[in-house]
Amino acid sequence: MYKGRPIIALMPLYDEKKDSYWMLPGYMKALEEQGAIPLMPPLNADRTQLDFFLEECDGFVLTGGHDISPRLYSQEPSARCGLTLPLRDDMDAYVLKGAVQRDKAVLGICRGHQLMNAVYGGTLYQDIPAECPSEVDHRMQPPYDGCAHMVRLEAESPLARLLESEELAVNSCHHQAIRELAAPFR
Incomplete structure (x- = not known):
């Protein structure tokens, strides 16, 4: 917390063509509107840097982006698997495990919830x-x-209680999805 405001890390998106990190402004604006301070760590697997963010941030958003490497859930990539970014898989997996160990909030969006499932023992449809x-x-x-x-x-889940609904309309722009749900999840 900084002056009573939670610090929320948004895992970076990466553009190969421009060799650049980036973020969707809507994610940052949504956090700011809720009184949080958004922060985007650099894309890397340096455990010392990642531990800093794990200690200093109050929560983490695992954003969308590249496909999850099937190797993360012990499968070989099929011919239809999209572009993967193993460095991002490694970074996000380390941050996810560290946040859970520290009892910090984690929200997985698209690729983010797919990564959460893979890290905790689930599998994905590659296409x-x-x-x-x-x-x-x-x-x-x-x-x-x-x-x-x-x-x-899920009835009585935090999200269902927050939205006061058990049904939600969603958009969809991905080609991977959860195949086998990891044991810790419903």
Whole structure:
């Protein structure tokens, strides 16, 4: 906390073409609107630096981005697996485990919740259309603010209580998804 405001780390996105880290402004603005101080660590696996963020930050947002490497859940990449970023997998996995050990808040968005599942023993579909076909198009086109499909929230979960609903409309722009849910999750 800094002057009563929580410090929330947003895991960085990476652009290979520009060799740059970046962040969606909406994530930072949403945190600021809630009184938090958003912070984006650099992309690296330096445990000393990551431990600093784990000690100083009150919570972490594991953002979207590259595909999760199937090697993280003991599988070989299929021909349809997208571009992965092993450094980001390593960084996010270390931060996730460290945050949980320190009893700090973690929110996984898209890639983030997929990584959480893989780190704790679950698996992923490497390509939704090929491995789990459905009527839902999980590759929305911009501006990504529409409803792709509905999700059911676990009754009495913190999110269901916060939203006062057990159903939620969501967008969808990914091609990986949870296949086998890790034991700690519902």
